[in-house]
Amino acid sequence: MAALSTASSLQSFSELLAWVRPALEATPTARLLSLSLPLPRLDPLAAWGVLGSSRDRHYYQERPATQEAIVAVGPAALLELNGPQRFQQAQTFINACLAQGLRLQAEGATLGPSFCCSFSFFEDVAGTAPAAPATVFLPRWQVRCQADRTVLTASFAIADRESYRQRLEEVWQVYQHLRAIAQQPFQLPPLRPNRWLEQQSSDPQSFRAGVETVLAEIAAGRLHKGVLARCLEAIAEFAIVPEGVLDRLRQRFADCAIFSCGDGRGSVFLGATPERLAAVEAGQLVTEALAGSAPRGETIAADQALGQALQANPKELQEHQLVAQFIRQTLQELGLEPHLSDRPQLRRLSNIQHLHTPIAAPLPAALPLLDVVAQLHPTPAVAGLPKQAAEQAIRRLEPFERSLYAAPVGWVDDQGNGEFLVGIRSASIQGNRVRLCAGAGIVPGSQPDQELVEVDLKLQAMLGALI
């Protein structure tokens, strides 16, 4: 296991070297070094501009409402994999990296390295899909922001006992650069005006027919709930700038989690999701049921009426309860004791409102977050119930590959803390081409036309933020 030492505030490169060298000498087995240094508060998008760009392999996550963010750029260690054991294999890789790693934290830098992960919706994906079914990487550069602290963590392989000096010089330079930009207000460079040249959505008639088929499967007792999505593809005149999209998303959807995953090969999957699959902090697991939707009203009175109608609508309540019960049961099967209220609250986003039940459970240290993610994904909020029959219906009825849509993206750190989001309200970007998916839950009483309206509302909100 890695040693952990601290250094009081570092003023110069020679102090950094004098701190790291003896620690490395005392740990001859270390193959990876992670170095954490304290920073003043800074804008995560500004930090990204120093560490690299959306063209690099990256994971970006920001919650504007709580001022939490993680910016992770470039791989110091990377694994791409597929198959039914992908969550467990990702955890094995993380354990192996931690076992070979030496982690050093300077005073005030009490946040360690994180491993950033993305998993596709299904365990295997078509050969043409841009994303690997599972990716986990230890970032070369990471800035983590919390309300009370900001920390740079640089990680790199130690090839031999001499070459680390050059890496350390680079770390020192980046550290100085980040400290300097923290003093300045941040603004993205102006983006050139862009426009859509072409837009094409999957056939609305085949979506309606899919909804009818799911309703027939429910009537026949093969399904309790299904979730069907539509896909929209668009081509813009110029390449879409992911940093610009994220900046817009964080302004428009400040109460959501803004995220971006890039494979460093030209594909970026980003979005503003209201849905957290699972998070762990200090031994507490937090998850939620989010299902059941209504539009926002034009006036306060109309909005409240829509919200109250949503909370009293038996069809929406059933759709929601199936999700809450599934999560409760899954956590209980993992030996946990989840707490949740019987009545869902309202979660109001700028364009839509949902039924929402927060769920929490103490999590023993022996149970990693990824084990919980493996059991929860896909919840009936994005797949349906029973899981297997719902997944088969999706494969049969959706005329496109879900890829990363509605799948888990997130991170876990060296202390077992972390967060996985559900990758909805999202888009895949490749240069000037984008692909968006959005879905809706189908239960008895669902109307194909209404589901189509709900899905299109979700698609348009995302499309409008892309250029």
Ligand SMILES: C=C(O[C@@H]1C=C(C(=O)O)C=C[C@H]1O)C(=O)O
């Ligand atoms: C599937 C999506 O959203 C899910 C479906 C919802 C619903 O049907 O009411 C609500 C929230 C999400 O759990 C999506 O946005 O694509």
